[in-house]
Amino acid sequence: MLEDYERYMEMCFRCSLCKWPPLAQVKSWRFSNICPSIQRYNFHAYSGGGRLIVAYAYLQGRIGLTKSLVDLVYRCSMCGACDVSCKHNSDIEVYETLHAFRVQLYEEGAVLPKHREIIENTLRHGNPYGEVKEKKAAWAKNLKVKDLNKEKADVLYFVGCTAALRRPEVAVNTVKILKAAGVDFGILGSEEPCCASTAYKIGARDVFEKHARRNVELVNKLNVETLVTSCAGCYRMFKVEYPTVAELGFEVLHTSQLLEKLIRDSSLKLTGKVPLKVTYHDPCHLGRLGEPRTPWSGVEKKVLGHLILTDPPKPVRRGGGGVYDPPRNVLKSIPGVELVEMERIREYAYCCNAGGGVKAAFPDFALWGARERVEEAKSTGAQAIVTCCPFCEINLSDALNGDGSLKVYDLTSLVAKSLEVGE
Amino acid sequence: MIPKLAYRMIEEVVGEENVSDDPVILDSYSFQYLAELQEGGAKWLPRPAAVVLPGSTEEVQAVVKICNRFNIKFKAHSTGWGVWSGVGREGVILLDLRRMNRIVMIDEDNMYAVVEPYVTFAQLQVEAMKKGLTCHIIGAGANASVLASCTSMCGYGWTGIKMSHSGRNVLAVEWVLPTGEILRLGSLGCGSGWFCGDGPGPSLRGAMRGWAGTLGGLGVFTKCAVKLYEWPGPPSLEAKGATPFYEVEVPENFRVYVPVFPDWKSFADAAYMVGEAEIGMVMCRNAPFLIGMALSPSVKDFYSLWESGALKDARFNFVIVLGGSKRQVEYEEKVLRAILEKTGGRNHPLAEDEFTQRQLFLAMIKCCYNARGVFKASGSFHTSLGSLESWDSAVRGAKIGEALKKRFIEAGALTDDGGDNAWGGIYEHGYFGHLEELFLYDPRDPASKDGAREYLQACVNTAIEERLGFGLEALTEGAETHDMYGPLMCNYHKWMRKIKAALDPKNLSDHSFYISPSEEDQ
Numbered sequence: 015m016l017e018d019y020e021r022y023m024e025m026c027f028r029c030s031l032c033k034w035p036p037l038a039q040v041k042s043w044r045f046s047n048i049c050p051s052i053q054r055y056n057f058h059a060y061s062g063g064g065r066l067i068v069a070y071a072y073l074q075g076r077i078g079l080t081k082s083l084v085d086l087v088y089r090c091s092m093c094g095a096c097d098v099s100c101k102h103n104s105d106i107e108v109y110e111t112l113h114a115f116r117v118q119l120y121e122e123g124a125v126l127p128k129h130r131e132i133i134e135n136t137l138r139h140g141n142p143y144g145e146v147k148e149k150k151a152a153w154a155k156n157l158k159v160k161d162l163n164k165e166k167a168d169v170l171y172f173v174g175c176t177a178a179l180r181r182p183e184v185a186v187n188t189v190k191i192l193k194a195a196g197v198d199f200g201i202l203g204s205e206e207p208c209c210a211s212t213a214y215k216i217g218a219r220d221v222f223e224k225h226a227r228r229n230v231e232l233v234n235k236l237n238v239e240t241l242v243t244s245c246a247g248c249y250r251m252f253k254v255e256y257p258t259v260a261e262l263g264f265e266v267l268h269t270s271q272l273l274e275k276l277i278r279d280s281s282l283k284l285t286g287k288v289p290l291k292v293t294y295h296d297p298c299h300l301g302r303l304g305e306p307r308t309p310w311s312g313v314e315k316k317v318l319g320h321l322i323l324t325d326p327p328k329p330v331r332r333g334g335g336g337v338y339d340p341p342r343n344v345l346k347s348i349p350g351v352e353l354v355e356m357e358r359i360r361e362y363a364y365c366c367n368a369g370g371g372v373k374a375a376f377p378d379f380a381l382w383g384a385r386e387r388v389e390e391a392k393s394t395g396a397q398a399i400v401t402c403c404p405f406c407e408i409n410l411s412d413a414l415n416g417d418g419s420l421k422v423y424d425l426t427s428l429v430a431k432s433l434e435v436g437e
Numbered sequence: 438m439i440p441k442l443a444y445r446m447i448e449e450v451v452g453e454e455n456v457s458d459d460p461v462i463l464d465s466y467s468f469q470y471l472a473e474l475q476e477g478g479a480k481w482l483p484r485p486a487a488v489v490l491p492g493s494t495e496e497v498q499a500v501v502k503i504c505n506r507f508n509i510k511f512k513a514h515s516t517g518w519g520v521w522s523g524v525g526r527e528g529v530i531l532l533d534l535r536r537m538n539r540i541v542m543i544d545e546d547n548m549y550a551v552v553e554p555y556v557t558f559a560q561l562q563v564e565a566m567k568k569g570l571t572c573h574i575i576g577a578g579a580n581a582s583v584l585a586s587c588t589s590m591c592g593y594g595w596t597g598i599k600m601s602h603s604g605r606n607v608l609a610v611e612w613v614l615p616t617g618e619i620l621r622l623g624s625l626g627c628g629s630g631w632f633c634g635d636g637p638g639p640s641l642r643g644a645m646r647g648w649a650g651t652l653g654g655l656g657v658f659t660k661c662a663v664k665l666y667e668w669p670g671p672p673s674l675e676a677k678g679a680t681p682f683y684e685v686e687v688p689e690n691f692r693v694y695v696p697v698f699p700d701w702k703s704f705a706d707a708a709y710m711v712g713e714a715e716i717g718m719v720m721c722r723n724a725p726f727l728i729g730m731a732l733s734p735s736v737k738d739f740y741s742l743w744e745s746g747a748l749k750d751a752r753f754n755f756v757i758v759l760g761g762s763k764r765q766v767e768y769e770e771k772v773l774r775a776i777l778e779k780t781g782g783r784n785h786p787l788a789e790d791e792f793t794q795r796q797l798f799l800a801m802i803k804c805c806y807n808a809r810g811v812f813k814a815s816g817s818f819h820t821s822l823g824s825l826e827s828w829d830s831a832v833r834g835a836k837i838g839e840a841l842k843k844r845f846i847e848a849g850a851l852t853d854d855g856g857d858n859a860w861g862g863i864y865e866h867g868y869f870g871h872l873e874e875l876f877l878y879d880p881r882d883p884a885s886k887d888g889a890r891e892y893l894q895a896c897v898n899t900a901i902e903e904r905l906g907f908g909l910e911a912l913t914e915g916a917e918t919h920d921m922y923g924p925l926m927c928n929y930h931k932w933m934r935k936i937k938a939a940l941d942p943k944n945l946s947d948h949s950f951y952i953s954p955s956e957e958d959q
Contacts, residue, residue, distance in 0.1 A: 024480070024881050025816050027470040029808050030516055030580055037579045037805035038676040038683040040559040043540055056490050056535050057457060058517065059465035071464040076481070083461045102680045103809035105736070317740060318853040319846060320815040320879040327737040334679030361680055 016073055016118040019111040023070035031103060032062035032096035035362040045357040045390050048095045050367045050383035059086055062096025062108045069115045084124045087115060089379060092215050092370030093298040098333035098361045105330050109303075116217030128375040129216045136221060141175035142212045150175070151203035153182035157189050160200030162236055169199035169272075170238040170264075172252070174245030174404065175208050181404035184244050187430035188269055194433050195282040197272075199242070207232065211247035211299070214255060215370045223259050226251070230260035240265045242272045244426065246297035246403035247369070249337075250304050258307065268300055270341040270402050270425055277347045286435025287350035288428055293396035294342055294353060295387065295410065296363035297403035302333030333361035341402050341425050348432045354394040364390060366401075368409035384413030391420060398423055439486045439530065443507040447489055447530075450499040455490040455536070462488060466531055471520040471819060471913055473886045474893060480880070482523040485512075485531035492536040494611060494619065494659040501657065502617035504530060504945055512947035513657040515554035515582035520913050521590075521652040525949020532657060540564055541660060544631075548665045549608055551631050554584045554658065558804065561663075563673065571668035571802075573600035576860070578807035588612075588658040589650040591909075593871060595756070595801045597864045598712065598720040600666055602825075604646055605865075608634040608662035612645065615656045615941035631662035644936045647929075648825065649912060654951025655940055669718075669761050676799065681734050681809075684792070685799045691760040692770060693797050695728075695788035697751050699781050704753035705832045707780040711757065712828075712867020714776070716769040719758035719801045721862040722872060723810075725751045726854035728787075731810035732796055739814070751785050755862060758801050815852045817880040819889065820860075821896040823873025824906030828863050831872040834905045835859035838874030841899055842892065845876075850888020852877035873909050901925060916952045 034040060035048045047053040052061040059068050068086065071077045090112070097109035119125075125133070135144040150173075160167050171192065177184040192199050210218075210225035229252075233241055241264050243249050253266040267275075276282035308329040315325050338360045345353050358364040367383020388410060391399045398421040401407055411422045439458070447456050457463070467482045475482075486509070491497045497513070504511045513532040514522040524531055538555035545568045550561055559579035561572050575581055575592030586592040588610060592603035600606065609625035609632070622645065624630055626638025634642055645651070645658075669690055676683035687693060698704040704722075711720055723731075725748035733739035742748065759769040777783060787793050800806045811818040822838045823831070835857070843856040854877060863870035874896075878889040896910035897918060907926065911918040916930075923930025930952065937944075938954035948954075 021881065026468070027808070027812050027817060028468065029470070029518055029578070029812075031808060034557070034559065034580065036680055036683065037559045038674075038685070038799055038803055040563055040579070041673065043556075043560045043564050046557075046560050046563075056455070056533070057462045057465065057488060058533065058535075059462045064465040067465045067468040068461060070468065071461075076464055077460045080459075080461065082459050086461055098680060103806065104813050316879075318743075319849060320852040320877065320882065320885050321736065321740060322815060322879070323736055323740060327735065330735065332680045334681075 016069065016114050019107065019114045020070070020073060022106045022108070022111045023066045023073070025106050026063045026066045028063055030061065030063065032100045032108060034099060035358055036099050036102040039362050041357040045364070048099055048358065048362060048364060050365055050386065051090045053386070054379060054382055055089065060089065062100060062112065065090070065112050065115065066108060069111060079119070079122060079124055084119060084126065087119060088126055088129070088371055089376055090370055091365050091367045091372045091383065093365030094303045094333065095298070095362065095365060098302050101330060101332045113217070117219050120217035120219070125216070126371070126375045129371050132212050132371065132374055133216065133218050133221055136208050136210055136213050141179060141208050143175060143179050145179050148204045150178045150206055153178060153185045154189070154201060154203060157186065159189055162200035162202055162238070163205050165200055166237070167198045167200035168238060169197055169240045169242055170233060170236055171199050171201050172241050172243040172248055173201060173206060174243055174248040176404040176408070177244045178206070180408060181424065184404050184424045184426055187424070187426040188244050190430050191273065191282065191426060191433065195276040197276070209248040209251040211251050212371060214251065222255070226256045226259045230256050230262055234263040238264050240267055242267045242269055244269050244404065244424070246300035246304065247405060250299040253304060254306055268337055268340070268402065270344055271337060273344045273425070273429060274340040277344060284348050284429065284432040284436065286432040286437070288348050288431050288435065289350040290398055290428070291352045291354060291396050292345065292398045292400045293356050293391050293394045294345060294359070295366065295391070295399050295401040295406060296338060296360055297401055297406045298363070298365050298369060300402055301336035301338060301363055302361045304337050305331050305333055305335035307331060336361060344425060344429065345400060348428055351428060354396050356390045356394055358390065366406040366409045368405050373405070373409060380409055381413050384409045388413050388420060397421065400425055400428060439509050439528070440507055443503055443509060444487065446503050447487070447500055450503070451489055451491055451496050455492070456487060458487040460484065466523060466533070469520045469523045470518060470817065472523070473880050474819060474890050474913060475520060478886055478890065482520065483525065483527050483529070485524045486528050488531045488533055490533050490536050494613065497532065497613045497657050497659055498617055498619060500532060501613055501615070505617050505943060508943065508945065510945050510947050512653045514653060515585035516557065516580065518577065518581060521950040524947055525915070526947065529947045537659065543568055543570070543665070545570065547632055549632060549662045550665055551660060551662045552583050553660055554582055556583050557581060558583055562803070565665050566668050566670070566674070567672045569668055569672070570665040572663060572665055573597070573603065573606050574804040575603055576807060579804040583663055584658055584661050587663055588646055588661055589652060591649045593861065593864065594804065595719045595721040595862070597862055598866060599718050600664070601864045604642070604648065606664045607642070608632060608664065610634065610645065610658060611660040613657040613659055615943070615946040648907065652950035654946055654948040655937065656946050674799070674803065682796065683799065684795045687794055687798045690763055690766050691758060691798065692766055693788060693794045694757050694759070694773060695751070695754055695785040695797070696757065696773070696777055696782045697785045698753040700753060701832050701836065703780040703782065704755070705829055707776050707782055708755060708828055708863050708870070709867055710776045710779070711773070712863045714772045715866045716759060716772050717757045718760045720755055721801070721860070722755045723860060724854070724858040725749070726858050727810045727860060727875065730814055731800060731806045732793065736814060751787060752857065754785060756797055756801060758798065811875060811877065815877040815879045818875055818877045819893070820873045820875050821893060821910040822900060822905060822908040823861060823871045824900070824908045825864070825869050825871050826906055828867060828870040831861060831870045835872040835874065837899060837903055837905065838896070841895060842874060842876055845888055845892045848888060850878065850885055851892065897921065913950065915948070915950045919952050920956070
């Protein structure tokens with residue numbers, strides 16, 4: 015319920031910290047913005063704090079459910095950067111409040127046509143793209159991968175809709191790497207369900223919960239030890255959000271984490287040289303939004319007059335607990351690869367601006383944000399951007415539009431290349 | 438509502454996407470920090486009639502001229518933090534200067550920068566450091582606007598010992614008057630660049646801002662030059678680790694101390710001596726409650742620290758950061774040790790810890806934890822008393838403030854910070870100084886916010902009775918307070934009114950937080 019978040023709206027002190035990286039991490043004027051939405055549209059309402067105020071105005075009946083309200087709420091990639099910057103100094107749950115606002119609008123029927131399409135596709139076809147489900151297995155043809163619908167394995171490789179349908183090379187490379195490392199794994203092929211990440215971010219709570227329960231039950235039944243995924247969005251759903259509605263009987267890893275482990279225990283030996291200067295783009299859903307939740311229920315109490323405590327102490331997700339080092343460590347393990355960092359990284363990384371339904375509903379805005387990230391990548395002198403999310407890869411590539419100034423790779427591409435050269 | 442024609446004309450000036458009268462957009466400008474302490478206690482300020490995002494001085498001027506043509510009131514803000522950034526009445530157009538965000542230049546040789554309204558201290562500082570320079574940053578934090586603080590508000594920061602306060606750091610200014618004319622102050626006014634605020638060319642610093650600034654009530658400041666200072670540290674301070682505690686190595690040529698003293702007297706004497714010796718690039722008093730909050734990862738951690746009593750002996754403290762050449766720092770350390778010996782001071786064990794040293798260094802230099810220290814505990818805070826005085830007077834004010842505040846703490850209105858939460862320091866090596874009494878309250882709790890408002894009123898009365906001078910309790914009140922203080926202070930309020938009337942003959946620049954041109958007009 016949106017009302018449950020009213021206290022956070024009231025607590026916004028309008029400092030605008032949500033518009034910049036945590037102040038200790040401001041490194042230049044040029045790259046000192048953290049929120050694509052306020053950077054693009056400028057009115058305060060487009061910032062994290064501004065949206066809290068708008069939610070409060072809505073809750074108080076000062077403004078109604080208008081087209082412009084819905085437009086404002088959804089011109090945001092829900093990247094969570096505002097939340098990190100705010101919580102560097104406060105305990106205000108900005109992200110959770112903005113998410114609750116979307117849920118409220120969705121439940122009142124205020125859904126953008128493009129988002130309605132995504133939700134219907136998710137429900138009808140098992141993917142947000144509206145592709146027939148058989149297409150999801152096409153990439154695996156001739157790869158001789160275990161089919162976990164029929165066979166058993168230790169690891170489920172959960173490919174994700176975007177990798178399977180839009181970036182099949184990610185899936186193909188991942189399979190090559192896992193095989194090279196001798197991992198006992200399998201896939202679900204055309205039976206692999208959608209994680210419902212986009213539906214979740216749009217605010218379709220019913221769709222999310224249905225998928226969460228069903229997906230967890232499905233994977234639990236497979237008796238795998240580990241689920242590994244190529245997609246930052248799927249990772250976040252399984253690792254962070256599903257545990258709020260179902261109990262997982264398996265470990266959840268992102269490909270980068272598994273690769274780091276395999277390299278560390280020498281199951282995977284990267285000897286082939288890949289001479290490339292790269293910079294790493296942290297996907298929001300693997301980074302700050304990939305920080306696990308610690309369940310909490312309790313009450314607020316006051317001591318020293320008005321010093322507000324939570325009882326028991328409420329753990330606050332500030333974004334520092336996401337997956338940041340594994341992809342970097344993997345890159346550093348590839349002979350020839352030189353990693354140079356952008357200014358905005360880790361929990362204060364700038365979003366590629368594809369998520370939260372933005373790419374579907376506001377494609378120009380999605381590209382605008384991606385171009386800003388590309389400019390930052392170029393400023394490092396890197397030849398390529400590496401990321402760990404096929405959706406980020408798509409949007410960053412679209413922003414470059416094949417201009418040849420930078421390449422965009424999924425992490426697995428470079429690992430596979432190193433294996434190939436090393437053979 | 439503003440006339441449709443006026444709206445269309447503004448659209449033509451700034452472009453359709455840079456003006457809005459949509460309530461969804463407007464309401465995000467009606468909710469402000471401290472609004473609940475205004476008369477009536479409502480969290481919402483009046484909704485602006487429209488919000489405009491000009492992108493240049495020319496656009497600001499054109500919008501102001503349209504306002505003049507249609508007799509529409511207007512108000513500008515930069516980063517827009519605080520109740521004074523909002524409009525004070527219905528029918529006012531708000532100019533959000535966010536698109537004017539450029540550092541126009543940094544003149545390394547002459548040590549100043551020229552900035553537009555939306556440049557923050559954090560942005561200016563990182564660019565200045567690359568050139569071996571730094572800027573004064575106010576207590577609000579590095580997220581605040583450099584220009585707004587320098588032209589329109591008062592602002593002291595931790596480097597005040599060397600760099601004074603915002604009003605002293607502003608040089609030449611470009612100012613769109615309420616009539617739409619452009620006035621260039623200081624050297625800029627005679628075509629000689631930005632290097633000086635007081636000539637050649639018109640010197641109107643007093644009329645432009647006085648001590649507290651005009652809080653948006655006297656036109657729009659579109660560019661200003663600010664002083665920069667030598668930065669003896671590295672060109673960038675790399676902050677490692679993860680939120681909430683990034684860490685910066687204290688460079689070899691810097692030292693961080695937290696001297697504590699037996700009582701107010703020895704504390705004050707030591708500060709005078711530090712000033713006379715001209716040591717330190719940071720010197721600031723932070724009450725134990727504030728230090729504890731800024732250095733604690735959570736409110737729970739703070740509470741444990743507070744209850745442990747570990748901060749009790751840190752009461753009469755100041756944080757001092759020494760920085761410069763190796764020889765200079767060695768010299769300053771010797772001087773500081775001698776001062777401590779003379780005054781019975783000692784370095785607090787807190788400052789011996791390397792982690793704390795790194796945190797304090799980061800906090801003092803980059804001003805990045807300021808909001809944490811005051812908002813996190815109870816949801817909001819405000820400040821009181823603390824006019825610019827001799828240091829002994831500032832200390833006297835702190836004692837009076839503590840006694841007064843304790844009454845409100847005991848009544849259950851304010852957070853119990855021990856009563857003493859006086860923050861401030863000496864300016865310009867001890868020439869003057871200030872200590873303001875911070876207080877914390879819960880803005881969601883009616884009794885707490887009512888109590889906070891009553892406390893502010895009590896501060897005004899006390900400041901007048903005790904002759905403490907114009908303090909920070911009066912910032913949000915506008916003309917009413919000036920009318921109270923003015924007769925006690927050379928009738929300054931009458932001069933303010935004359936300035937307002939002369940520069941804003943149609944009274945269009947929203948004066949809600951400044952002063953009206955006549956008493957009847959308030």
